Amino acid sequence: xxxxxxxxxxxxxxxxxxxxxxxxxxxxxxxxxxxxxxxxxxxxxxxxxxxxxxxxxxxxxxxxxxxxxxxxxxxxxxxxxxxxxxxxxxxxxxxxxxxxxxxxxxxxxxxxxxxxxxxxxxxxxxxxxxxxxxxxxxxxxxxxxxxxxxxxxxxxxxxxxxxxxxxxxxxxxxxxxxxxxxxxxxxxxxxxxxxxxxxxxxxxxxxxxxxxxxxxxxxxxxxxxxxxxxxxxxxxxxxxxxxxxxxxxxxxxxxxxxxxxxxxxxxxxxxxxxxxxxxxxxxxxxxxxxxxxxxxxxxxxxxxxxxxxxxxxxxxxxxxxxxxxxxx
Numbered sequence: 001x002x003x004x005x006x007x008x009x010x011x012x013x014x015x016x017x018x019x020x021x022x023x024x025x026x027x028x029x030x031x032x033x034x035x036x037x038x039x040x041x042x043x044x045x046x047x048x049x050x051x052x053x054x055x056x057x058x059x060x061x062x063x064x065x066x067x068x069x070x071x072x073x074x075x076x077x078x079x080x081x082x083x084x085x086x087x088x089x090x091x092x093x094x095x096x097x098x099x100x101x102x103x104x105x106x107x108x109x110x111x112x113x114x115x116x117x118x119x120x121x122x123x124x125x126x127x128x129x130x131x132x133x134x135x136x137x138x139x140x141x142x143x144x145x146x147x148x149x150x151x152x153x154x155x156x157x158x159x160x161x162x163x164x165x166x167x168x169x170x171x172x173x174x175x176x177x178x179x180x181x182x183x184x185x186x187x188x189x190x191x192x193x194x195x196x197x198x199x200x201x202x203x204x205x206x207x208x209x210x211x212x213x214x215x216x217x218x219x220x221x222x223x224x225x226x227x228x229x230x231x232x233x234x235x236x237x238x239x240x241x242x243x244x245x246x247x248x249x250x251x252x253x254x255x256x257x258x259x260x261x262x263x264x265x266x267x268x269x270x271x272x273x274x275x276x277x278x279x280x281x282x283x284x285x286x287x288x289x290x291x292x293x294x295x296x297x298x299x300x301x302x303x304x305x306x307x308x309x310x311x312x313x314x315x316x317x318x319x320x321x322x323x324x325x326x327x328x
Contacts, residue, residue, distance in 0.1 A: 051326055053289075054085050055301060055319035061092065061111070066283075066324065069301075069316045078111055081123035083321045087132030089160065093123035093139075104137055106160055117165070121154055125231065125279050126321075129193035133161055134217075136191035136200070155188040155202065157217065169202065172215065175223040176206075183207060188222075190231035190279050191215075194238055201225075201232045201241055210251075212241065212260065226265050230255065231279035233288075235306070239263065242280040242288050242306065257290065259306050272304045272312045282306070283324045291320035 051066040057075050061083055064073035080092035081102075088109035096103045096118070104117040104126075121139025128135055135158045142152035157166040166172075169188040174181045187205040194200060200215045204222065212229035213222040228249055232241040239262055244255035254275030260267045270288070280290040288306050291299045301316035316322065 051324065053283075053301075053316060054083065054090070054321075054323045054325050055316050056080055056083055056321040057319050061090070062319065063325070064316060064319075070314070073316075076111060078107070080105075080321070082126040082137075083323075084126045084128050085323050085325060086128040086130050089128050089132035089135070091126045091128050091135045091137070093126050093137060095123065100141075102139055104135070104158070106135060106158070115158075115160065115163075117158065119154075119156075124153065125155075125190050127191050127193060127279075129197055130195045130236075131197055133197050134159060134193055134200075136193070138189040138191070151187075153187045153189045155191060157191065157200075166217070166220075169215070169222065171220065173221045174204070174213075175221065176211070177224060181206075188213075192232050192234040192241065192279075194234060201234055203230045203232065203243075210246070212243070225262075226260060226267075229260060232260075233280045233282060235282050235285055237285050240306070242282065244276050244278070244280075245269070247275075257288070257304065259288075259308075268308050270304050270306070270308045271310060272302070278320075281322050281324070283322075289315055289322040289324075291322070 052063050053066050053069055055062050059079050060075050061078040061080055062073045062075045065071060078092060080094050082093040084091050090107040092105045092107060094103055100120060100122060102119045102121055102123050104119055105113055106115040108114055119139055121141040124140050125138035138153050138155045140151060141154050155169045170186055183206050185206050188202050191200050191202045198217045202213055202215060204211045204213045209227050210230050211224040212226045212232055213224050215222040228245050229243045232243045234241050240259050242259050245258045247253040247256055255277060257270045257272045257276040258267050274292060276290050278290045280288045283289050286306055287303055289301055289303045292302055293299050298318060299320040300314055301319045301322045302312045303315040304312040
């Protein structure tokens with residue numbers, strides 16, 4: 001990256017003082033073609049006003065205007081492998097050691113650390129409930145790929161108000177097809193929360209199946225709803241989940257981005273035909289965002305209509321972990 005002008009450096013410093021107290025930031029414009037960066041003077045209209053998107057840029061927490069997602073972005077010094085945010089609460093999963101140790105960090109709207117939890121495993125998924133009260137995480141604890149059978153995950157939930165921690169959803173009582181179910185191979189991943197801070201959805205894997213489950217946090221129960229549903233994401237209106245469906249039920253063949261109507265349990269495959277190995281995010285009730293990896297290993301954020309009626313488009317080049325941040 002070339003050196004910023006004196007005027008640009010002053011403006012970046014001002015943005016840091018106003019919007020991200022105590023956190024170092026720079027502004028960059030990402031090149032849509034190659035994922036590189038070109039220095040450009042940031043503008044407050046792009047970075048400080050209106051709705052925004054939070055993403056990770058080369059593992060650093062970043063913010064970009066929702067009106068100009070391919071334009072200038074604020075890149076902070078906060079490093080995460082996975083991140084999510086809601087209601088001015090940010091969750092960050094970051095490795096602390098080279099192998100199998102992760103720190104879950106909860107940050108406020110100014111990116112000041114509020115709480116941290118040391119976990120054993122490799123960062124995989126993270127979610128914050130709409131109110132900001134609940135935080136969920138998934139770690140790989142054995143194996144590193146959903147496409148193989150030799151992996152194991154651990155998924156937990158933190159109540160940021162009470163401090164109560166569910167270390168693993170495997171502690172919950174399971175009902176499969178309406179009947180009590182227990183098995184040693186049960187795994188959970190990809191939590192998404194309803195707006196009541198109690199109900200949630202996740203994937204449960206067992207006996208070769210990957211089920212969408214609905215969970216009750218207070219009752220510590222989950223029940224299966226549908227098969228071949230991975231990494232669900234609940235729509236803002238609570239009527240649908242977006243998810244990745246294994247092609248012909250075989251993760252080795254990749255995943256098709258889809259939505260599921262919770263009332264009818266009818267699935268709709270979306271117009272994105274490339275394999276999406278991500279937990280999608282709803283930008284609103286009509287549009288989804290997700291990360292796709294290029295051949296060189298870098299990521300781009302794409303968006304696609306949730307009704308399958310239009311083609312996907314590049315949203316934020318050189319980024320992953322998208323989440324919509326409202327003006328409130």
